[in-house]
Amino acid sequence: MDDFESLKIAAGVIFIMMSGVWGVSLFLKDVSIVDSFWGFGFGAIAVTLYLANPGGEAQTIMTILVVLWSLRLGLHLFIRWSGEAEEDHRYQAIRRNNPGFWWRSLYIVFGLQGLLMWIIALPVQIGLSVAPVSANIWIYPAALIALSGLLIETLADIQLTSFRKNPDNKGQVLNSGLWSVSRHPNYFGDALFWWGIWLVSLTITFKALFVIFAPALMTFLIIKISGADLLEKNMIKSRPGYQDYMAQTNRFIPKLF
Numbered sequence: 001m002d003d004f005e006s007l008k009i010a011a012g013v014i015f016i017m018m019s020g021v022w023g024v025s026l027f028l029k030d031v032s033i034v035d036s037f038w039g040f041g042f043g044a045i046a047v048t049l050y051l052a053n054p055g056g057e058a059q060t061i062m063t064i065l066v067v068l069w070s071l072r073l074g075l076h077l078f079i080r081w082s083g084e085a086e087e088d089h090r091y092q093a094i095r096r097n098n099p100g101f102w103w104r105s106l107y108i109v110f111g112l113q114g115l116l117m118w119i120i121a122l123p124v125q126i127g128l129s130v131a132p133v134s135a136n137i138w139i140y141p142a143a144l145i146a147l148s149g150l151l152i153e154t155l156a157d158i159q160l161t162s163f164r165k166n167p168d169n170k171g172q173v174l175n176s177g178l179w180s181v182s183r184h185p186n187y188f189g190d191a192l193f194w195w196g197i198w199l200v201s202l203t204i205t206f207k208a209l210f211v212i213f214a215p216a217l218m219t220f221l222i223i224k225i226s227g228a229d230l231l232e233k234n235m236i237k238s239r240p241g242y243q244d245y246m247a248q249t250n251r252f253i254p255k256l257f
Helices: 003-028 031-052 057-082 091-095 103-118 121-128 139-165 185-204 206-211 213-225 228-238 243-250
Strands: none
Touching: 003 031, 003 103, 003 121, 031 057, 031 091, 031 103, 031 121, 057 121, 057 139, 057 185, 057 213, 091 103, 103 121, 103 213, 121 185, 121 206, 139 185, 139 213, 185 206, 185 213, 213 228
């Protein structure tokens, strides 16, 4: 399978999935459901490409890592969404500012997220488009980086969920565990995972070097657009102790010493 065919298959998977979820969102009157399918989509791309072009040990390692990340994030976000009484406030704001949102959401929300998914998944698409590759010595440290990112974000989300479940913590700031060394350990783990996947792809084919912008884009999005910056603006307003927490704790990369 050549690169172009891999790109087309991935685009097709995203189009089918996002179109279907958009239809469901119209019935529910809630586009927040898209967030969980942002997670599931990467796994769907990896599995589809692997089945279309069965790879060697290296491609198997990459596919397993992406599927684990995909299921972890997708299920986490789906469970969180199912427990919410209303649509996420971010989407409510977009809905208010866009007349005819029911159809505009197809490209404002679902189309945009689908495009970003396709771009960020480029290392996966390239790594799974080539002939079967055996695992070499370099893939193991690369895979370890990705796995470390997955474990960090998983533990961070477990700690945050546990903190939020305790009614005594309402209005308080989580500053223990991983959250004592980074204000956003879940986002850091996410970024680390995708840099690891890019490195895994690079051990499969040097063509991955040309898509280094993919993990860079993911990092930019979770820091500047939909993640850290946006969250901190809200936290400063809603959590009286958050500015003190900001002064004591690294923003993104964990403080190790």
